[in-house]
Amino acid sequence: MIDCKGFRMVHIKPIWLLMVFLGVLATMPARAELVIEITQGSREAIPVAIVPFANRTGNALPEDIAKIVSDDLQRTGQFNPLDQRRMLSLPSSSTEVFFRDWRMLGQRYLLIGSIDPAGPGRYQVRAELYDVNTSERILGEVVAGSEKSLRDLAHLISDLVYEALTGVKGVFSTKIAYVTLHRGANGASRYQLEVADADGRNANVILTSDQPIMSPSWSPDARQLAYVSFEGKRPAIYIQEIASGRRTKLTNFRGLNSAPTWSPDGRSLAMALSKDGNAEIYIMDIQTKKLERITNHWAIDTEPAWSPDGRTLVFTSDRGGGPQIYKVDLAGSRKETRLTFEGNYNSRPRFSPDGKKLYFVHQRAGAFRMASMDLQSGELSILSDTSLDESPSVAPNGSMLIYGTSKGGQGVLAVIAVETGAKFLLPSRQGEVREPAWSPFLK
Amino acid sequence: MSKFKLDPSYRKPIVYAVLVHLGFIGLLTFSWPFTSERPAAMPRHVNAVMVTEDMLKEMMAQQEPRPDPAELQRQRDEERRRQEQARKEEQARKEEQARKEEQRRQEQERLRIAEQKKREEQKRREEEKKKEQARKLAEQKKLEEQKRQEEQRKREEQRKQEERRKQEEQRKLEEARKKEQERKAREERERKLAEEARLAEERLAQEAAEAERRLREAYEQEQAARRNQQLEASEQARYVGLIQSAIERRWIEPPNVAPGTQATLRIRLLPTGELVSVELVRSSGNAAFDRSALSAASAVNRYPVPQGSLFERFRVFELHFNPKG
Amino acid sequence: MKLIDLRKVFALSFALAFVAGCSTAPTDTTGVENGGYDAETSVGAETSGLSAEELERRRLEQEQRAREGEDAALREVRVFYFDFDSNIVKPEAHLPLQAHAAYLQANPNVRVVLNGYGDERGTKEYNLALGERRAKAVERFLVVSGASASQIEVVSYGEEFPADPGHNEEAWAKNRRVELVYQ
Numbered sequence: 001m002i003d004c005k006g007f008r009m010v011h012i013k014p015i016w017l018l019m020v021f022l023g024v025l026a027t028m029p030a031r032a033e034l035v036i037e038i039t040q041g042s043r044e045a046i047p048v049a050i051v052p053f054a055n056r057t058g059n060a061l062p063e064d065i066a067k068i069v070s071d072d073l074q075r076t077g078q079f080n081p082l083d084q085r086r087m088l089s090l091p092s093s094s095t096e097v098f099f100r101d102w103r104m105l106g107q108r109y110l111l112i113g114s115i116d117p118a119g120p121g122r123y124q125v126r127a128e129l130y131d132v133n134t135s136e137r138i139l140g141e142v143v144a145g146s147e148k149s150l151r152d153l154a155h156l157i158s159d160l161v162y163e164a165l166t167g168v169k170g171v172f173s174t175k176i177a178y179v180t181l182h183r184g185a186n187g188a189s190r191y192q193l194e195v196a197d198a199d200g201r202n203a204n205v206i207l208t209s210d211q212p213i214m215s216p217s218w219s220p221d222a223r224q225l226a227y228v229s230f231e232g233k234r235p236a237i238y239i240q241e242i243a244s245g246r247r248t249k250l251t252n253f254r255g256l257n258s259a260p261t262w263s264p265d266g267r268s269l270a271m272a273l274s275k276d277g278n279a280e281i282y283i284m285d286i287q288t289k290k291l292e293r294i295t296n297h298w299a300i301d302t303e304p305a306w307s308p309d310g311r312t313l314v315f316t317s318d319r320g321g322g323p324q325i326y327k328v329d330l331a332g333s334r335k336e337t338r339l340t341f342e343g344n345y346n347s348r349p350r351f352s353p354d355g356k357k358l359y360f361v362h363q364r365a366g367a368f369r370m371a372s373m374d375l376q377s378g379e380l381s382i383l384s385d386t387s388l389d390e391s392p393s394v395a396p397n398g399s400m401l402i403y404g405t406s407k408g409g410q411g412v413l414a415v416i417a418v419e420t421g422a423k424f425l426l427p428s429r430q431g432e433v434r435e436p437a438w439s440p441f442l443k
Numbered sequence: 444m445s446k447f448k449l450d451p452s453y454r455k456p457i458v459y460a461v462l463v464h465l466g467f468i469g470l471l472t473f474s475w476p477f478t479s480e481r482p483a484a485m486p487r488h489v490n491a492v493m494v495t496e497d498m499l500k501e502m503m504a505q506q507e508p509r510p511d512p513a514e515l516q517r518q519r520d521e522e523r524r525r526q527e528q529a530r531k532e533e534q535a536r537k538e539e540q541a542r543k544e545e546q547r548r549q550e551q552e553r554l555r556i557a558e559q560k561k562r563e564e565q566k567r568r569e570e571e572k573k574k575e576q577a578r579k580l581a582e583q584k585k586l587e588e589q590k591r592q593e594e595q596r597k598r599e600e601q602r603k604q605e606e607r608r609k610q611e612e613q614r615k616l617e618e619a620r621k622k623e624q625e626r627k628a629r630e631e632r633e634r635k636l637a638e639e640a641r642l643a644e645e646r647l648a649q650e651a652a653e654a655e656r657r658l659r660e661a662y663e664q665e666q667a668a669r670r671n672q673q674l675e676a677s678e679q680a681r682y683v684g685l686i687q688s689a690i691e692r693r694w695i696e697p698p699n700v701a702p703g704t705q706a707t708l709r710i711r712l713l714p715t716g717e718l719v720s721v722e723l724v725r726s727s728g729n730a731a732f733d734r735s736a737l738s739a740a741s742a743v744n745r746y747p748v749p750q751g752s753l754f755e756r757f758r759v760f761e762l763h764f765n766p767k768g
Numbered sequence: 769m770k771l772i773d774l775r776k777v778f779a780l781s782f783a784l785a786f787v788a789g790c791s792t793a794p795t796d797t798t799g800v801e802n803g804g805y806d807a808e809t810s811v812g813a814e815t816s817g818l819s820a821e822e823l824e825r826r827r828l829e830q831e832q833r834a835r836e837g838e839d840a841a842l843r844e845v846r847v848f849y850f851d852f853d854s855n856i857v858k859p860e861a862h863l864p865l866q867a868h869a870a871y872l873q874a875n876p877n878v879r880v881v882l883n884g885y886g887d888e889r890g891t892k893e894y895n896l897a898l899g900e901r902r903a904k905a906v907e908r909f910l911v912v913s914g915a916s917a918s919q920i921e922v923v924s925y926g927e928e929f930p931a932d933p934g935h936n937e938e939a940w941a942k943n944r945r946v947e948l949v950y951q
Contacts, residue, residue, distance in 0.1 A: 033759065034757065037687070044695055108742065131738060134721065134737060163731075164730070165735075166731050167697055
């Protein structure tokens with residue numbers, strides 16, 4: 001006999017089937033949020049609009065702050081400032097900004113500002129940096145200074161903008177030292193050691209001489225310069241405090257006294273002396289004047305430079321037949337190792353601030369060019385397109401290289417932006433300019 | 444829960460159900476082998492032509508050798524011979540013809556005699572047949588007579604039996620009636636059960652069918668869903684690529700970025716492709732890098748997005764900035 | 769580098785034989801000495817590479833010319849030129865240098881400064897050392913030719929004070945020089 005309960009078993013079957021159906025649905029993939037990978041962009045110059053700052057001082061100002069900032073940023077090759085003539089409006093405060101206008105012009109960032117009086121002979125400069133597409137304010141700075149310091153204030157704003165948009169500290173407020181030569185009508189020569197802003201403006205003469213001045217080198221605190229002077233008709237190494245002009249004659253040996261470079265800890269100078277027969281590298285303790293001999297070879301050893309950690313010296317030596325670059329570990333065995341193997345002439349090395357690259361002069365096809373070498377891979381790259389290059393010096397953020405070269409038969413200073421390859425010449429002047437040295441960051 | 448007894452009336456529906464399941468599964472996995480070959484049968488076609496003796500002679504005559512032009516004398520001799528031969532042949536032919544005539548006459552005579560014979564033969568056979576038929580008929584009648592008598596005898600017996608039986612029947616009828624009542628009652632119950640079983644069976648079959656339908660539907664849905672998924676996936680991939688290139692064109696990478704630096708943004712869009720918001724969800728630790736990513740994502744005026752339901756995947760998504768090399 | 773000059777002693781004693789009755793005759797040395805450089809370097813050879821006999825012969829010729837007063841003319845030659853990246857004293861410099869050396873030897877209070885120079889190509893401080901090497905090559909020649917090292921000073925100016933400010937091979941050749949300046 002069948003009882004009623006037997007029928008219930010029959011009813012379970014559709015439920016089983018429903019569970020199977022749901023199970024099928026469950027095996028379908030769960031819907032996670034879509035993630036799109038972006039693996040590369042471009043290295044083009046960032047379009048940025050730098051609007052002329054509003055002058056609310058009531059006086060004509062000797063400097064155009066927006067133009068200084070614009071030139072600073074453009075020289076790095078990483079920014080493409082908008083031509084002022086294309087600006088549809090000239091806002092100086094956030095309420096005047098129509099972001100859509102700047103967006104239409106393809107600008108990514110907008111710098112606006114104003115200059116207001118801040119007491120007698122003092123000005124207050126306000127600058128604001130905006131992201132055009134998000135309308136976000138990235139920077140808002142107010143800096144004050146005298147009328148004379150307007151250029152410095154502009155460079156400071158350039159530093160802030162540069163660092164905000166690249167993550168790298170700007171060098172627009174650093175200095176350069178260099179030597180100039182005027183040949184008078186009567187054949188007399190006038191040499192000058194000068195210190196100027198990084199853009200070559202505001203030059204101050206540190207030393208004047210009718211005999212050659214050579215090889216300026218900055219102390220790490222940027223307060224002193226070491227250099228070679230022939231004022232005694234013989235070369236000697238001096239150090240001079242820039243602010244006070246106070247000088248000290250450090251060396252006066254027979255023969256060469258040349259190529260002084262300051263150690264990163266500021267306590268010694270590496271130099272090339274030939275007092276013991278031929279050009280060799282020595283380190284002198286500035287306090288004690290004690291000398292430590294580093295090389296001992298019948299060949300020429302000169303042009304020493306310090307690694308950023310102070311543990312290695314690189315220098316030029318022609319022990320291999322022609323000038324090549326060698327290094328010596330000061331901390332260890334003092335073994336001298338050759339670094340350059342490409343070409344017949346490599347000299348005057350300088351380290352990049354991160355210690356990973358060397359910059360030097362490399363001869364190729366008769367031309368003497370600025371070159372860099374990656375110390376890890378040994379790969380050599382030619383950087384300049386000029387052909388009588390010498391005396392490279394690296395900016396303290398590693399992004400720029402300044403060196404001496406010849407243009408129109410005259411000595412001039414040239415700058416290369418390392419990352420972008422952008423090049424420019426410092427404004428030319430009367431006479432020859434040579435032997436530039438880029439200062440450290442000023443404190 | 445009471446015990447579930449497998450009533451024999453359940454066997455059929457269960458088996459039926461299982462078979463339906465198996466059958467359907469089989470249908471779904473295997474396909475009918477629809478191969479029916481019909482070999483074409485061609486009738487043999489033969490053309491036959493009758494060739495008579497005359498035609499044969501004609502064909503042979505047409506194959507006579509051609510005369511040789513070089514020897515005229517031979518020809519003349521030939522000609523004389525031929526003429527002689529012709530005469531001979533003529534004669535022969537005439538003789539032949541006469542002979543043939545004679546032959547034909549003899550043939551015809553023979554045929555006539557044969558015909559006659561045939562006719563006589565036929566007549567004789569027909570007469571025989573008639574005799575036979577008459578004899579059979581007489582026999583048949585005799586048999587029928589016999590049968591009738593038999594039947595009569597039987598009927599008599601039957602009547603007697605019938606009488607006896609009827610009496611029995613009367614007696615049995617009483618019994619049967621009783622039994623009948625009982626049986627009817629039982630049958631009624633059984634019918635009810637059978638009815639219910641049938642209903643149950645029907646329901647089962649219905650449910651089985653229903654389940655089959657649902658399963659089939661689910662399967663088809665799954666197939667359709669899978670196809671849709673594939674289409675969607677390729678459409679999606681296309682739009683992902685468009686968005687990637689739109690961003691990469693606008694992303695200005697900052698210099699000197701340490702390897703492994705990465706940042707993630709969350710993008711919200713309208714169905715028109717316009718930006719609702721861009722937010723940094725995972726910083727790279729490098730403010731300039733973050734800024735460059737935000738700038739790139741914000742610089743896109745209109746994101747390329749699909750229409751319809753596929754847009755939902757793009758309503759909110761992440762951009763992962765992860766420069767290689 | 770101090771020169772152990774045995775041959776000079778020998779030559780002096782040889783010359784002493786001629787002292788009687790003769791006016792001051794410049795003594796000369798035979799033989800040539802290398803400076804501190806090893807012979808294996810192509811950069812190193814800074815002497816004339818002449819044999820002892822050859823030098824002796826020239827000394828005798830020199831004596832003659834001195835008597836004829838050609839020395840003075842020779843001593844007018846104060847600039848000596850060099851090939852690129854080389855500090856080898858050229859043959860045309862030998863006679864004038866010997867004349868200078870003779871004069872120096874004869875006048876021990878006289879001092880000279882040898883100014884070394886190079887052309888503008890390459891880097892400044894390396895060129896300074898090259899200029900010194902050239903000047904030192906001339907110094908050695910003078911000392912070997914009889915002058916005293918204490919009379920000679922060497923100062924290199926490297927690329928400074930080019931004789932020809934041009935930027936071509938001709939100008940460069942003129943700038944690769946050592947100048948002898950009497951104090």
